Amino acid sequence: MTTAPALKEAPTFDNRQDFADELIQLARTNERIVAVCNDSVGSSNLNKFRDEFPDRLINVGIAEQNMVGVSAGLANAGLIPFVCAAGPFLTGRSLEQIKADVAYSQHNVILCGMSPGMAYGELGPTHHSVEDFSWLRALPGLDIVVPADGDQTRAAIRNAVANPRPTYIRVGRFKVPKVSDHDPSFERGKFVVAREGSDMTIIAAGTEVSRALWAAASLEADGISARVLNATYLSPLDEAAITAAARETRAIVTAEEANVAGGLGAAVASIVGQLEDEARVPLRILGLKDFAPTGSTQYLLEHFGLEAEDIANAARGALNRD
Amino acid sequence: MLTADVSQAAEWRSLRKDLLKGDASFRAEKLHERAQATRRSILDMISTAGQGHIGGDFSVTDILTVLFDAVLDVDPEDPRKDGRDHFVLSKGHCAAALYSTLAHCGFFSADELRTFMEPMSALNGHPNRVKVPGVETNTGPLGHGLPVAVGAAIGARLRGNNSNVYVVLGDGEMQEGSNWEALMSASHQKLENLHVIVDRNRLQQGAGTEDTNGLDPLDARLAAFGLEVRIVDGHDYNALLEAMAPSTTGSPVAVIANTIKGKGVSFIEDRVEWHHKVPSKEQTTQAFQELS
Numbered sequence: 225m226t227t228a229p230a231l232k233e234a235p236t237f238d239n240r241q242d243f244a245d246e247l248i249q250l251a252r253t254n255e256r257i258v259a260v261c262n263d264s265v266g267s268s269n270l271n272k273f274r275d276e277f278p279d280r281l282i283n284v285g286i287a288e289q290n291m292v293g294v295s296a297g298l299a300n301a302g303l304i305p306f307v308c309a310a311g312p313f314l315t316g317r318s319l320e321q322i323k324a325d326v327a328y329s330q331h332n333v334i335l336c337g338m339s340p341g342m343a344y345g346e347l348g349p350t351h352h353s354v355e356d357f358s359w360l361r362a363l364p365g366l367d368i369v370v371p372a373d374g375d376q377t378r379a380a381i382r383n384a385v386a387n388p389r390p391t392y393i394r395v396g397r398f399k400v401p402k403v404s405d406h407d408p409s410f411e412r413g414k415f416v417v418a419r420e421g422s423d424m425t426i427i428a429a430g431t432e433v434s435r436a437l438w439a440a441a442s443l444e445a446d447g448i449s450a451r452v453l454n455a456t457y458l459s460p461l462d463e464a465a466i467t468a469a470a471r472e473t474r475a476i477v478t479a480e481e482a483n484v485a486g487g488l489g490a491a492v493a494s495i496v497g498q499l500e501d502e503a504r505v506p507l508r509i510l511g512l513k514d515f516a517p518t519g520s521t522q523y524l525l526e527h528f529g530l531e532a533e534d535i536a537n538a539a540r541g542a543l544n545r546d
Numbered sequence: 547m548l549t550a551d552v553s554q555a556a557e558w559r560s561l562r563k564d565l566l567k568g569d570a571s572f573r574a575e576k577l578h579e580r581a582q583a584t585r586r587s588i589l590d591m592i593s594t595a596g597q598g599h600i601g602g603d604f605s606v607t608d609i610l611t612v613l614f615d616a617v618l619d620v621d622p623e624d625p626r627k628d629g630r631d632h633f634v635l636s637k638g639h640c641a642a643a644l645y646s647t648l649a650h651c652g653f654f655s656a657d658e659l660r661t662f663m664e665p666m667s668a669l670n671g672h673p674n675r676v677k678v679p680g681v682e683t684n685t686g687p688l689g690h691g692l693p694v695a696v697g698a699a700i701g702a703r704l705r706g707n708n709s710n711v712y713v714v715l716g717d718g719e720m721q722e723g724s725n726w727e728a729l730m731s732a733s734h735q736k737l738e739n740l741h742v743i744v745d746r747n748r749l750q751q752g753a754g755t756e757d758t759n760g761l762d763p764l765d766a767r768l769a770a771f772g773l774e775v776r777i778v779d780g781h782d783y784n785a786l787l788e789a790m791a792p793s794t795t796g797s798p799v800a801v802i803a804n805t806i807k808g809k810g811v812s813f814i815e816d817r818v819e820w821h822h823k824v825p826s827k828e829q830t831t832q833a834f835q836e837l838s
Contacts, residue, residue, distance in 0.1 A: 258704065282700060290693045290727035297697020300682055302628060302705060305697075320687055321724075325694055329684040330676050 236399035242374030268308035292321035311337030311353025332388035339397035341481030358486030372433035375408030413460035421451030425469035438532035475542035548654035555652025587646035625679035636691020637716035689722025718750030733772025747807035780805035
C-alpha cells in the first residue's frame with residue numbers, strides 16, 4: 225500500500241536502469257543468461273552488459289524476425305535469452321516468430337519490450353507499442369508481465385530467471401514514481417493490491433498504476449473508497465481478483481497505455497460480462513482507440529484521458545450510473 | 547509427449563554402426579532400403595489421412611535418411627540431451643517425412659504413424675516439439691527454421707559443447723526474407739557448426755520457383771552471403787554424406803541438394819500438382835509397387 229499524495233511529488237525513474245542492473249547482477253552468477261538485441265544496445269541500456277559479458281550479448285542487427293528466431297534457438301540449446309528490443313518492432317515485426325517459435329514451441333525466451341506504450345512520444349505511432357497487449361494476449365502459453373516501476377521490473381527479471389518460461393515483459397522508459405516501495409514482489413498470474421478500497425475498483429497496468437493511485441487519493445477526498453489493483457500480469461489473468469472486484473465494489477475502471485481493442489480493459493470486460501447479473505458492475509475502459517497525434521508522452525497521456533483526473537472522473541461517472 | 551520405442555532405437559543404433567563400418571556401396575544400398583521404407587510409410591500416412599504434402603516429402607526423404615541414419619548425434623531415448631546435434635525441418639509441411647524418419651529411428655513407435663492428422667493425434671500436419679520427441683522447434687510458417695537453427699548453433703558454441711546443427715529448407719522457402727536475415731547472422735557469427743541444406747526440387751506450391759520468384763543463381767547468392775557452398779545430387783546417399791562433412795573454411799556450410807519433387811514414384815515426380823495432391827486407391831497401389 226502506498227500513500228498517494230507523497231507519490232505525486234516523488235522522484236520518477238526510467239525502468240530500463242533497474243532492468244539492466246538486475247540483469248547484469250543475475251548474469252554474474254548464472255552463465256545461461258544471454259541478451260539478444262537488434263542494434264538496440266544503447267536504447268536497451270545494454271552497454272554495461274556488453275562490456276562485462278561481450279560473448280553473451282548477441283546483436284543480430286536490424287533484423288527482428290531473425291532476432292526472435294535466434295532467441296528460440298538459444299533457448300533450445302539450454303540458454304535463457306533476454307530479447308531486448310523496442311516494443312513496437314519486437315512485437316509487431318516478429319509476431320509470427322513469437323507465436324510459432326516461442327509460444328507454440330514453448331521455448332523459454334524472455335521477450336523484453338523496451339520503451340513500450342507511447343514512450344517514444346513525438347516519434348509517432350510507428351514507434352509506439354500500444355498493440356502489444358492485444359496481439360500477445362491472443363497467444364496461449366505466453367506470459368505477459370507489466371511491471372509498474374523499477375523495483376517490479378527487477379522482480380520480473382528475477383522471476384523469469386528463477387522459473388524460465390515464454391514471457392513478454394514491458395520495460396518502461398517513460399519515467400514513473402516507485403509505487404511498490406515496501407514489497408515489489410509479485411506472483412505469477414496475480415494482480416497486486418496497491419490500495420484497499422470498498423466503493424469501486426481501478427485496475428491499472430504499468431505507467432497507469434501511479435495515475436490510478438493519484439486518482440484514488442482524489443476520490444478519497446470525495447468520500448469514495450477506491451481499490452487499486454496493479455495488473456502486473458495480463459496473462460495468466462487474475463480472474464479471481466477481477467471477480468472479487470465486481471462482487472465487492474460497485475464499479476470498475478481500467479486504465480492502460482495501450483489500445484483498448486484487446487488489452488487489459490477487454491480482458492476485464494470478458495470476465496465481468498460473464499458474471500451473474502448482480503455482479504455485472506458498470507465498467508469504464510480507458511486507453512487508446514486511435515493512432516496517436518504528434519505529442520510528448522505526457523501530452524499523449526492527457527490527450528487520451530489517461531491521467532489521474534481522467535481516471536477519477538471515469539470512476540465518478542461509473543458510480544453515478546449505479 | 548510421445549515416448550521412445552526402445553527396441554526400434556536399439557535396431558537403429560546397430561544399423562548405424564554397420565553403416566559407418568561398411569563401404570560406399572553397402573551404405574548406399576542400406577540407406578536406399580531405409581529411405582524407400584520411409585517413403586512407403588509416408589504414402590500410407592497420406593493415403594490414410596487423405597491429406598499431406600507428398601511431393602516435398604519424397605524429395606526430402608533421402609536427405610532425412612542420411613542425416614538420421616549416418617550423421618546426427620542424437621539419442622531417441624533422450625531427445626533433449628545436452629550437447630546433442632540439433633536437427634530442424636524448416637519445411638514443416640513435410641511433417642510426414644519427418645515423422646516416418648523419427649519413428650524408424652525409435653523416437654516413438656511406428657504404430658503412431660497411422661494416427662497422422664487424426665483428431666487429437668500428436669502427429670499434426672506440422673510438427674510440434676511439445677508432443678513429438680526429435681522435433682526441435684515448431685515449423686509450418688516458412689522462413690522460421692533457419693533463424694532458430696542459427697540460435698541453436700550460437701547457443702551450442704556458448705555452452706562449449708560440440709553440437710552441430712542441421713537445418714533443411716525448401717527451395718521455395720528461400721523467398722522468405724527472414725532466411726536471408728539468418729544467413730547474414732550465420733556467416734557474421736562464423737557458425738562452422740551449422741549446415742544449411744536446401745531441398746532444391748525447383749517447384750513450389752503453385753509453379754516452378756524460377757517462374758515464381760527466381761532463386762538462381764542460388765549458389766552464388768549463398769556464397770555472397772558468406773557460406774561455404776556445396777552442390778550435390780540430393781538422391782545420391784554418399785554424395786549427401788560427404789556434403790555433411792565439417793566446414794573447411796570456418797564458415798557455415800550451405801548444401802544445395804538438387805532433388806526431384808515426388809522422387810520414387812513415376813507419376814508424382816516433378817509435377818507441380820503433386821505438391822499436396824492425395825493419391826487415389828489405384829495410384830496408391832501403383833506407388834507402393836514402385837517403392838517396393
